[in-house]
Amino acid sequence: MAVLSYLEAIRETLRQEMRRDERIIIYGEDVGVRGGVFRVTEGLQKEFGEERVIDSPLAEAAIVGTAIGAAVNGLLPVPEIQFADFIFPAINQIVQEAARIRYRSNGTFHVPMVIRAPFGGGVHGALYHSQSVEAFFAHVPGLKVVVPGTPYDAKGLLASAIQDEDPVLYFEHKAAYRSLKGEVPDERYLIPIGQADLKREGQHLSIITYGLMVSYALKAAEELEKEGISVDVLDLRSVRPLDVERILETAKKTGKVLIVHEDNLTGGIGGEVSALISEHALFYLDAPIMRLAGPDVPAMPYAAPLEHAFMVTPEKIRDRARELAKF
């Protein structure tokens, strides 16, 4: 078993899947010769040729819209949106077309495709290269929204997403690309979409999170352990569908829940998770549900002090968790 970075895990999964299924094509801005601005697709055009790894014109609605057509006509497109922030020109094609084609055709058409997009901040990307956009799409029936938090999960979730019969948004945290490393089996494996994973077991409180924040929550939990506070860290892995069962399980077990995400607080995934717990596990709670999220400002600013003030960090998670534990 090799130790791979989060980015390498994604690239090797793409390679492995493309080798086993000729219908898979990749395209997007700079994904071919350059291998993507983050090099996720590096070497793939060389191996699979220009017909399967396509440098497309710089037009997001066309990237997603043509992927819809290609999927209907027999391919398995894995288009890349260069930054999640650039997905908005394609939002009509995603929300009103891809997500709804199965429904509006009464099940006679469907759109198997995976839209990959790097998201998230902390890399001086400023307002248009830092956003977390998952909540917009998690609102939409017909879509699945996956946000892996480890290299191992990145592989199994991507393979599942490619195999899925419906459109999947696969958000990759760009700060995780090279900072997160872990053991990843060489052989192919699938992690079912919609299954959360308990990344750490504890007794006193639960941190429910996803994406880069999983590693941050684990760091916080490690520190809290030294103070005698033991923490359940539940990694949602997909924000649509949500794993209601495991969310309720951890909430009932510890009775104290801190939900963490980098995305804005209002209308974020935390609200939905919190509502589920309130509806189904209220009388197990020993404290109000707490949320730690990005602030309600339009997007992440560029200058270091502003960016730092926006970001959720392991320290901020630790402090809020401690507060909750003491409640």
Add this chain to the structure above:
Amino acid sequence: MSDNGLTPELMLDMYYHMALARAVDDRMWILNRQGRAPVVYTSNGHEAAQVGSAFALNRGEDWICPYYRDLALVLAYGMTPREIMLHLLGRADDPNSGGRQMPAHWGHAKLHILTGGSVVATQDVHAAGLALASKVLKDGRVSVAYFGEGSTSQGEFHEALNFAAVHKLPVIFFNENNGYAISVPARKQMAVQDVAARAAGYGMPGVIVDGNDPVKVYEVVKEAADRARRGEGPTLIEAKTYRFVPHSSDDDDRAYRPREEVQEAKKRDPIAMFETKLKEQGILTDDTLKEMQQKIKDIVNDATDYAEKAALPDPATLGDHVYGSL
């Protein structure tokens, strides 16, 4: 047989589908005015453009991505009048959507008619995508996007043509230019006279054709399809035509079109003109025509009765087909 491959039988069949479409269309308006159909979108006036283009394709194999104006197109492509009426009345067996979409939102998987939404020009990129797959899979199919001239103001029209031209995709962009986007005239939509002129900006041929002549439309679409199949890339075709009735049953075109203009346009009714031509050529006789008209009447009556008696969707199916599997 003439050079273009159109036999007298095919020309007669074209005429039949144009007349059938007009009759189905007329019936839909009656049903609407009687309060039996909530809304109607028409193809009245566009029949030659739509039927002529359908006949130039490998129907049921090539992909078409229609818009709401394309009743005559989908009929010529194989959708039956019964299926049309099931769709109009939102019945459970509507093959387009099982009663989920409003009328004229065509889609029929078996016939290779791609389901469409209401936001215009979205289908242009879908057609390019279908063609992208055809290029990769070498399945020999051509895809055709159909759209009004108003939708050429959308960004996705541009994105689709550009993408298709860069990748030399086997796709045809077929514009039905009737001069109005609901009420807005073409001169407020674009500063050029012809949609086809825009093709030059993408490096593809732009062809203008008389959209009221099904044979001419057939010929240009055939040529574009042959070109696409040879791997020479996309073509933009502009069929100049006219819509004889309001945009929909909720529209009143008296607010934006003088009656004289409509009357003048009706002198070039594609069905009347084709009828005259076929009679002149001895392809259509009075007896054949009479017989055909009776047949159409019977088919339209049957379709109406069939759909009105058909079951509505069960409310319990509201949540079906959101996902294939979860």
